[in-house]
Amino acid sequence: MDITIQELKxxxxxxxxxxxxxxxxxxxxxxxFNVGGKLIPIGGFMAAIPELTAHKxxxxxxxxxSGNRSGMAxxxxxxxxxxxxxxxxxxxxxxxxxxx
Numbered sequence: 666m667d668i669t670i671q672e673l674k675x676x677x678x679x680x681x682x683x684x685x686x687x688x689x690x691x692x693x694x695x696x697x698f699n700v701g702g703k704l705i706p707i708g709g710f711m712a713a714i715p716e717l718t719a720h721k722x723x724x725x726x727x728x729x730x731s732g733n734r735s736g737m738a739x740x741x742x743x744x745x746x747x748x749x750x751x752x753x754x755x756x757x758x759x760x761x762x763x764x765x
Contacts, residue, residue, distance in 0.1 A: 667739075668726055668751040670760045673700075684724040685717075689738045690757070694730060698757060702726075707734045714745050721747050728753035728760075 676684075677700070688695050688702035695704045705713045707729070717725070725747060727735040735752045742750040753760075 666751060667754045669754055670763055673726060673753060674760070674764060677701075684726050685720045687717075687725060687727045687738070689727055689729045689734045694757075698761060700728070700757075700760065702728060707738060710738050710741060714741065717742070717747075718745075721745075722749070724749045724751065726751050726753060729756045731758050732756045 686700070686702035688699055688704045689707040689710055690699075690704075691706050692704060725742060727738045727742075727750065729735040729738075732752060732754050733756075735756060739750045739752045
């Protein structure tokens, strides 16, 4: 199940850190604006999955610019046995449009 920007922001504002946050954009995009996710660009995402396996049963929230790349990353995680991968719908474009 995906997660909305409103739900994620509400949880972050409340200090909820009971999830893994991953940014699959390029380094320059991450430098311009990010919400604190671990940067793993989509091009190297498959190679990074083994180092994420410790989080296989945890909630993993993935974001990108618009939700497309993070949607692909979510599918890759699910195919690798992750049970609670969530795509941030609308990505950073929606986040910045709503919250600045």
